[in-house]
Structure formats: structure tokens, C-alpha cells
Amino acid sequence: DLLIIDDEYEIRNGIARYFPWKNLGIRVAAVCEGGAEALALLGKRKIDLILCDIKMPGMDGIRFAEIVREYSYPCEIVFLSAYKDFEYARKAIELGVKNYIIKPAGYEELQATFSRLVEELDREREGGRDAPLPAPPEASEGSLTDQVRMLVSADMRNASLTSVSDSLELSPNYLSSLLNQECGKTFCAIAMEVRMKEAAALLKNSHLRVYEVGESVGYVNVKSFTRAFRQYFGIPPREYGASAHE
Numbered sequence: 001d002l003l004i005i006d007d008e009y010e011i012r013n014g015i016a017r018y019f020p021w022k023n024l025g026i027r028v029a030a031v032c033e034g035g036a037e038a039l040a041l042l043g044k045r046k047i048d049l050i051l052c053d054i055k056m057p058g059m060d061g062i063r064f065a066e067i068v069r070e071y072s073y074p075c076e077i078v079f080l081s082a083y084k085d086f087e088y089a090r091k092a093i094e095l096g097v098k099n100y101i102i103k104p105a106g107y108e109e110l111q112a113t114f115s116r117l118v119e120e121l122d123r124e125r126e127g128g129r130d131a132p133l134p135a136p137p138e139a140s141e142g143s144l145t146d147q148v149r150m151l152v153s154a155d156m157r158n159a160s161l162t163s164v165s166d167s168l169e170l171s172p173n174y175l176s177s178l179l180n181q182e183c184g185k186t187f188c189a190i191a192m193e194v195r196m197k198e199a200a201a202l203l204k205n206s207h208l209r210v211y212e213v214g215e216s217v218g219y220v221n222v223k224s225f226t227r228a229f230r231q232y233f234g235i236p237p238r239e240y241g242a243s244a245h246e
Contacts, residue, residue, distance in 0.1 A: 001028075001048050001049070002028050002048070002050070002051065003032065003038060003049070003051070003075075004016050004030075004032070004052075005031075005033070005034070005050065005061070005064070006056070007034060007056040009033070011080075011103070012053075015051065016031050019107070021114075024111070024115055026049065026114060029045065029047060034059065035061070035064035035154055036154045037167065038050075039147070039150045039151060039154055040147065040151060042068070042073055043144075043147035043150070047073075048074075048075055049075060049076050049114065049117055049121075050068075050077045050078065052064060052077055052079060053079075054079050054088055055081065055082070059155060061079055061080075061081075062092075062095070063154070064154070065077050065097060067153055067154060069096065078113055080101050080103060080105060081100065081102060088100070099113045101113065144179065144182055145183045145185070147168060148175075148179065148187065148191075151163075151168075152164065152195070153194055156194070156216070156218045157215075157218045159191060159218070161176065161187045161188075164187065175187065195228075196228070198217050199216075199237065202216060202217075203237055203240055203241035210225070210241070213225070213237065213241075
């Protein structure tokens with residue numbers, strides 16, 4: 001099954017409808033206009049192949065691929081871009097992306113790329129390595145918690161119980177109840193865990209100021225961010241960042 005992600009309606013639907021995917025033994029499972037929508041879909045059904053635009057509003061294709069790899073979803077990604085950019089290509093290689101196709105995507109390149117991927121998938125299945133939907137990162141927590149983490153990761157500045165429950169097509173109260181049953185955590189606790197781990201990584205691996213890190217993970221007030229970080233890690237972010245760069 002193939003998932004196509006592109007913020008431009010004409011491109012995603014044109015590729016889905018007019019390229020002869022059936023001739024390659026591929027079924028177009030869905031089309032999405034953004035990464036958050038696609039991540040919600042990945043938690044509900046098995047997708048083998050993804051054709052993903054790079055430059056999209058909100059979460060770009062690079063971030064989407066990082067999250068897919070972080071949570072070990074068993075699918076192959078092909079990037080689609082209007083830009084010949086070395087940095088994009090380098091990042092694609094790091095993420096194990098199978099190809100980097102420049103728009104407008106030509107028939108021959110799409111055919112060659114996806115024919116090869118179908119052959120690779122067939123060989124893996126013949127060898128008994130057809131993977132099921134991935135287990136969550138912590139064995140004690142199920143796939144719903146995993147999906148919530150991914151959706152918060154995708155849009156940390158705006159993610160809320162309401163926005164995440166809408167993406168999962170659940171009511172906020174029902175999502176809260178399911179999370180409590182599945183992992184014994186509230187949505188706020190899971191969201192804070194995602195935000196704090198990302199903040200720690202930024203403090204350790206970048207030279208952003210504390211307020212910039214706070215803003216990037218969803219805190220508009222540096223005092224609120226500092227208080228939350230101290231509550232989670234036991235030390236203030238400035239001290240954590242200083243020790244990481246010693």
C-alpha cells in the first residue's frame with residue numbers, strides 16, 4: 001500500500017489518479033496534505049511505501065521522516081521536491097530515504113523507483129521478514145500512546161488534547177480515558193515528556209538560548225518553560241545546557 005503526502009491538491013491527487021500504480025502491483029491507500037495527518041494514519045493501518053513532499057507548511061518532509069524512523073514504522077520513503085538542495089539530499093541519505101525525485105515527477109523515474117521498491121519488498125516477504133505494525137518504544141505502553149507522542153512531536157508549539165484527539169478521530173474525554181487505561185498517564189504528562197526530551201536534546205546539541213528552546217517546544221513564556229524543565233529534570237535548563245557543553 002502507498003501513501004502520498006503533498007500540500008498541493010493537484011499534485012497529490014494527480015499522482016494518485018493518473019500514474020498507473022496498479023501496473024506495478026501498488027495500491028494507493030490514501031493521500032494526505034500534511035505530516036500530522038499522515039502520522040495519524042500510520043498508526044491505524046499498514047503502509048509499505050510513502051511518497052512525500054519535502055517543503056510543506058508546518059511539519060516538513062524531513063521532520064516527518066525523522067519521526068517515522070524514530071518509531072520504526074516498517075515503510076520505505078521516497079522524497080518529492082521542487083528543490084535541488086544538497087542539504088535535503090544529505091539528510092535524505094541519513095534517514096535511509098530510498099530516492100529523491102525532483103518535481104515535476106516524470107513517469108520513467110516514478111516507474112523505475114517504485115518497481116525497484118516493490119521487488120525489494122517482495123524479496124523481504126519471501127524471506128519471511130514482512131513486519132507487522134511496530135511495537136511502541138516502551139513495551140508497557142500501546143500504540144495509542146505511541147501515536148499521541150508522534151502527533152505532539154509533529155507540532156509541539158500547537159499540540160493540545162483537542163488537536164490530537166481530532167487527528168485521531170476521538171473525543172478528548174475518550175482519548176484521556178484510553179490513555180489512562182493503556183499507560184496510566186494523562187495527555188498532559190505525555191506531552192510534557194515529549195517536549196522536555198526535545199528541549200533537552202536542543203540544549204545539548206544546539207546553541208539556542210533558553211527562551212528559544214522553550215518557544216520551539218511550545219512555551220511562549222520562558223519562566224513557564226524553566227519551571228516545567230526543572231520539574232521534569234530537577235535542574236534548570238540553563239544549568240543543563242551549560243553542563244552539556246562543558
